[in-house]
Amino acid sequence: MSRNKSEYLINRKDNQYEVVIGLEVHAQVTSESKLFSTSSTKFGAEPNTQVSLVDAALPGMLPVINKFCVKQAIKTGIGLNAKINKRSVFDRKNYFYADLPQGYQISQFKDPIVGEGKVILDMPGGQKEVGIERLHLEQDAGKSIHDLDPKNTFVDLNRSGVALMEIVSKPDLRSPDEVNAYVKKLRSIMRYLGTCDGNMQEGSLRADVNVSVRKKGSKEFGTRCEIKNVNSIKFMQMAIEFEANRQVDLIEDGQSIDQETRLFDTKKNETRSMRSKEDAHDYRYFPDPDLLPLEVSDDFIEKLKLEIPELPDEKKKRFIEKFKLSPYEATILVSDNETSNYFENVIKKSDVKLATNWIIGELFAALNEKNLEIAQSPISAGNLSKLINLIKDGTISGKIAKTVFEHMMEGDKDPKKIVEEKGLKQESDPKALEALIDKVIDDNREKATEYKSGKVKLFGFFVGQVMKVSAGKANPQLVNEILKKKL
Amino acid sequence: MSDITKQSLSELIKNIKDKKLSSTEVTKAFVERSEKSKELNVYVTEDFSAAIDKAKKFDKNPNLDLKLPGIPIAVKDLFCTKNVKTTAGSKILNNFTPTYESTVTQNIWDEGAILLGKLNCDEFAMGSSNETSFFGCVQNPIDKDLVPGGSSGGSSSAVAAQLTPITIGTDTGGSIRQPASFTGIVGLKPTYGSCSRYGIVAFASSLDQAGPMAQNVRDCALLLEVISSYDEKDSTSIDFKRNNYVKELTNNIKGKKIGIPKEYRVDGMPKEIEDLWKKGIDYVKDCGAAIIDISLPHTNYALPTYYIVAPAEASSNLARYDGVKYGFRADGENLIDMYEKTRSEGFGAEVQRRIMIGTYVLSSGYYDAYYLKAQKVRKLIKNDFDEAYKKVDAILTPSTPSSAFKIGEKTNDPVSMYLNDIFTVPVNLSGLPGISIPAGHDTNGYPLGLQIIGKAFDEQNLLNIAYAMEEKINFKNKITDWWIK
Numbered sequence: 001m002s003r004n005k006s007e008y009l010i011n012r013k014d015n016q017y018e019v020v021i022g023l024e025v026h027a028q029v030t031s032e033s034k035l036f037s038t039s040s041t042k043f044g045a046e047p048n049t050q051v052s053l054v055d056a057a058l059p060g061m062l063p064v065i066n067k068f069c070v071k072q073a074i075k076t077g078i079g080l081n082a083k084i085n086k087r088s089v090f091d092r093k094n095y096f097y098a099d100l101p102q103g104y105q106i107s108q109f110k111d112p113i114v115g116e117g118k119v120i121l122d123m124p125g126g127q128k129e130v131g132i133e134r135l136h137l138e139q140d141a142g143k144s145i146h147d148l149d150p151k152n153t154f155v156d157l158n159r160s161g162v163a164l165m166e167i168v169s170k171p172d173l174r175s176p177d178e179v180n181a182y183v184k185k186l187r188s189i190m191r192y193l194g195t196c197d198g199n200m201q202e203g204s205l206r207a208d209v210n211v212s213v214r215k216k217g218s219k220e221f222g223t224r225c226e227i228k229n230v231n232s233i234k235f236m237q238m239a240i241e242f243e244a245n246r247q248v249d250l251i252e253d254g255q256s257i258d259q260e261t262r263l264f265d266t267k268k269n270e271t272r273s274m275r276s277k278e279d280a281h282d283y284r285y286f287p288d289p290d291l292l293p294l295e296v297s298d299d300f301i302e303k304l305k306l307e308i309p310e311l312p313d314e315k316k317k318r319f320i321e322k323f324k325l326s327p328y329e330a331t332i333l334v335s336d337n338e339t340s341n342y343f344e345n346v347i348k349k350s351d352v353k354l355a356t357n358w359i360i361g362e363l364f365a366a367l368n369e370k371n372l373e374i375a376q377s378p379i380s381a382g383n384l385s386k387l388i389n390l391i392k393d394g395t396i397s398g399k400i401a402k403t404v405f406e407h408m409m410e411g412d413k414d415p416k417k418i419v420e421e422k423g424l425k426q427e428s429d430p431k432a433l434e435a436l437i438d439k440v441i442d443d444n445r446e447k448a449t450e451y452k453s454g455k456v457k458l459f460g461f462f463v464g465q466v467m468k469v470s471a472g473k474a475n476p477q478l479v480n481e482i483l484k485k486k487l
Numbered sequence: 488m489s490d491i492t493k494q495s496l497s498e499l500i501k502n503i504k505d506k507k508l509s510s511t512e513v514t515k516a517f518v519e520r521s522e523k524s525k526e527l528n529v530y531v532t533e534d535f536s537a538a539i540d541k542a543k544k545f546d547k548n549p550n551l552d553l554k555l556p557g558i559p560i561a562v563k564d565l566f567c568t569k570n571v572k573t574t575a576g577s578k579i580l581n582n583f584t585p586t587y588e589s590t591v592t593q594n595i596w597d598e599g600a601i602l603l604g605k606l607n608c609d610e611f612a613m614g615s616s617n618e619t620s621f622f623g624c625v626q627n628p629i630d631k632d633l634v635p636g637g638s639s640g641g642s643s644s645a646v647a648a649q650l651t652p653i654t655i656g657t658d659t660g661g662s663i664r665q666p667a668s669f670t671g672i673v674g675l676k677p678t679y680g681s682c683s684r685y686g687i688v689a690f691a692s693s694l695d696q697a698g699p700m701a702q703n704v705r706d707c708a709l710l711l712e713v714i715s716s717y718d719e720k721d722s723t724s725i726d727f728k729r730n731n732y733v734k735e736l737t738n739n740i741k742g743k744k745i746g747i748p749k750e751y752r753v754d755g756m757p758k759e760i761e762d763l764w765k766k767g768i769d770y771v772k773d774c775g776a777a778i779i780d781i782s783l784p785h786t787n788y789a790l791p792t793y794y795i796v797a798p799a800e801a802s803s804n805l806a807r808y809d810g811v812k813y814g815f816r817a818d819g820e821n822l823i824d825m826y827e828k829t830r831s832e833g834f835g836a837e838v839q840r841r842i843m844i845g846t847y848v849l850s851s852g853y854y855d856a857y858y859l860k861a862q863k864v865r866k867l868i869k870n871d872f873d874e875a876y877k878k879v880d881a882i883l884t885p886s887t888p889s890s891a892f893k894i895g896e897k898t899n900d901p902v903s904m905y906l907n908d909i910f911t912v913p914v915n916l917s918g919l920p921g922i923s924i925p926a927g928h929d930t931n932g933y934p935l936g937l938q939i940i941g942k943a944f945d946e947q948n949l950l951n952i953a954y955a956m957e958e959k960i961n962f963k964n965k966i967t968d969w970w971i972k
Binding site for chain 1: 580583586587589684692693802826858
């Protein structure tokens with residue numbers, strides 16, 4: 001792997017510091033029901049309407065593993081090029097909190113379902129490999145709501161027991177940009193696999209961020225701080241920048257860094273100490289006696305491998321080789337499954353080069369403006385492909401196409417119909433164009449004389465006038481040719 | 488029939504099937520006797536009028552093909568019963584009424600039985616004398632001021648006093664077999680994974696197992712047949728072929744090899760227990776079985792292992808009783824204060840002691856030395872049995888190191904209380920089935936029990952040996968009805 005050319009370093013006086021970052025990403029497993037109960041996981045339901053006896057930890061209730069969630073975790077492990085552990089163990093992580101009904105979280109401590117793997121990032125300076133330490137399954141807690149009543153806290157258990165995958169990276173990340181690329185890559189892989197929707201607004205993807213700093217060139221790791229539960233990539237980046245600078249300032253000041261858990265205040269853009277190492281919980285992990293060790297066969301894993309779709313890295317390779325896309329274009333188009341599917345649908349019946357430009361350019365800009373995902377695009381792949389063909393066959397100019405595109409964004413209409421209805425068809429009949437051009441020259445006799453006497457810059461003026469008179473419909477190439485002859 | 492309550496379960500079923508008795512008559516008889524027996528304090532919750540209503544309903548359209556047709560049964564208050572208060576003998580669940588039914592009790596009702604009420608037990612099944620119950624200790628019908636054993640003390644006392652024809656208890660370290668032994672009845676702890684734990688208030692998940700407590704081996708076999716079932720709702724439930732235990736019950740145990748473990752001859756064991764064991768060996772020989780001396784070398788470590796594993800699991804299992812969702816809640820200044828007050832006031836001393844032990848042995852820095860070590864020793868104890876079962880079909884031991892003791896006698900000496908479980912605990916640690924059958928009396932006339940330990944899932948063999956011995960022993964419980972005025 002080539003080294004990232006644009007190194008992220010923090011400079012102080014004579015010293016340069018490198019930032020070392022490791023992420024614990026909590027990804028909600030895409031699943032109809034919870035990890036150990038049959039309750040629904042649907043987002044946005046009324047509080048406490050998706051709570052089973054097991055989720056509320058009533059006496060005598062027992063967890064039963066949701067096999068689908070196990071499959072999802074294994075698929076994710078395969079997507080992360082990771083070792084699948086045929087035997088894993090669920091442990092209890094014991095602590096008291098009002099939104100933790102059992103008084104413990106069922107998690108995997110010593111024996112996770114997925115072991116070491118790796119993820120490749122496309123950075124401006126080249127590719128970068130990030131190691132995956134492990135992936136384990138665990139239950140989410142409920143939600144405490146403190147602001148509904150001055151004296152009481154309300155608890156919503158809808159999330160209680162929802163399956164999460166905790167994906168722990170090695171401390172291989174070195175900058176906020178790499179963190180951005182890493183989280184996006186993880187999300188992309190999981191969305192391809194259908195194992196996590198990656199929706200950060202709904203809390204489907206959050207991360208604990210471990211940050212330490214060290215002098216450039218040093219091999220030793222510095223003391224790290226863990227920033228808990230950051231729920232957007234932007235906040236992760238802000239938190240890292242603040243935290244790294246805070247640590248560097250301490251070191252420059254001759255102070256040491258305390259290993260502690262911190263939280264990121266998004267309003268003040270700063271991290272604050274939550275608890276020190278000494279105050280760390282003793283979770284008293286031990287194997288959950290209500291659950292037998294989870295054992296999966298080679299056969300089970302092999303069958304799941306057959307269900308793995310083409311993942312972003314392979315797809316990118318294919319796009320570059322087969323469609324001659326640039327690595328940049330391919331990276332953008334494979335970033336999520338919907339985009340690449342859309343692209344492949346468009347180019348089924350239209351020009352690849354034009355399609356690539358239109359999707360990455362016009363379509364993304366328009367979607368961005370309306371804050372829409374590609375899956376919600378008002379323009380279907382079929383109609384975009386028709387639009388591109390209209391350009392390709394000269395029915396409309398690129399400029400007119402933009403007008404047609406705007407109409408299409410208002411509702412998925414066939415571009416041919418728009419062209420017909422609005423009379424936007426390109427004028428390519430030489431006789432009609434000649435008449436048009438004759439009129440323009442006639443109306444601008446003085447300028448025509450100036451042109452002939454050597455003021456060649458005026459050519460553009462005449463083109464503009466012709467386009468104006470034709471309401472943009474004149475075929476620009478023909479206009480050029482005819483104008484040259486006539487003038 | 489004035490002697491309804493004296494009849495065994497099998498006799499009652501026969502009489503109901505032959506239409507000599509109605510469910511209503513039977514239910515009323517047990518209700519009436521229970522009403523007269525309040526001094527024994529066996530019931531936490533009585534459900535008598537509902538029981539009589541259900542019996543009447545049963546009699547209107549009796550389904551006599553069921554295994555427990557219209558039979559009234561009281562159950563240990565550790566089983567969650569739908570719409571009937573379930574306390575686990577604790578203040579912290581004193582106001583708790585489940586909206587669901589445990590699998591084991593559901594199996595019983597599905598065979599036509601009727602709930603009489605919920606029986607007293609040690610708080611969260613932690614105790615060997617029923618004295619830790621929030622609802623007070625239970626009297627042993629054998630003699631006034633005598634403990635009925637524990638934790639299924641209400642259950643043992645109720646069967647011995649004929650307040651229910653049969654019952655179910657739970658056994659984590661001896662909680663069925665020890666009280667059965669103290670009250671002169673039969674108690675069986677099935678192989679771990681036989682009976683679903685779904686809906687049973689958990690004490691120590693890897694050890695807890697429900698089982699029948701009965702007046703005789705046949706009744707015991709019948710109830711086991713009903714309650715033993717594979718249940719997808721319990722991940723530790725095991726899907727194995729279950730016998731038709733009653734149909735296959737036989738007293739022919741000729742040629743069976745019975746092991747006598749030398750390590751069970753503990754120091755200071757009373758002579759009467761030693762004698763009982765010898766008598767047991769003679770009975771087995773009389774039945775045509777062979778006696779083989781065996782060794783279970785890690786027996787000495789069973790009790791300390793148990794008192795690490797069980798409290799560790801309990802400390803975590805009982806974390807859910809925090810005053811937030813259900814059960815007792817004390818007011819507090821804040822969340823932590825509320826937790827502390829709720830759990831200090833809601834749990835009794837023995838439960839708190841075990842939560843503290845369990846929390847300690849799981850703590851970082853102690854985990855390896857205690858919990859992990861205990862798990863390793865547990866494996867060795869199980870290996871001992873596996874080795875022994877290469878040579879023998881079952882193992883014969885005393886059920887307890889003494890007969891029932893007086894209420895209050897061991898309250899302040901937890902270690903001496905824990906020693907009661909010395910013969911029963913290895914069976915739970917190994918997941919094996921064990922049965923206690925009444926086999927004799929001490930000098931006071933108090934009952935003494937013998938324990939037979941079987942191979943995993945070999946309950947049929949275990950029951951057969953018990954059945955053959957029962958015939959030879961011909962035990963008669965000495966109950967004088969002293970509490971009925």
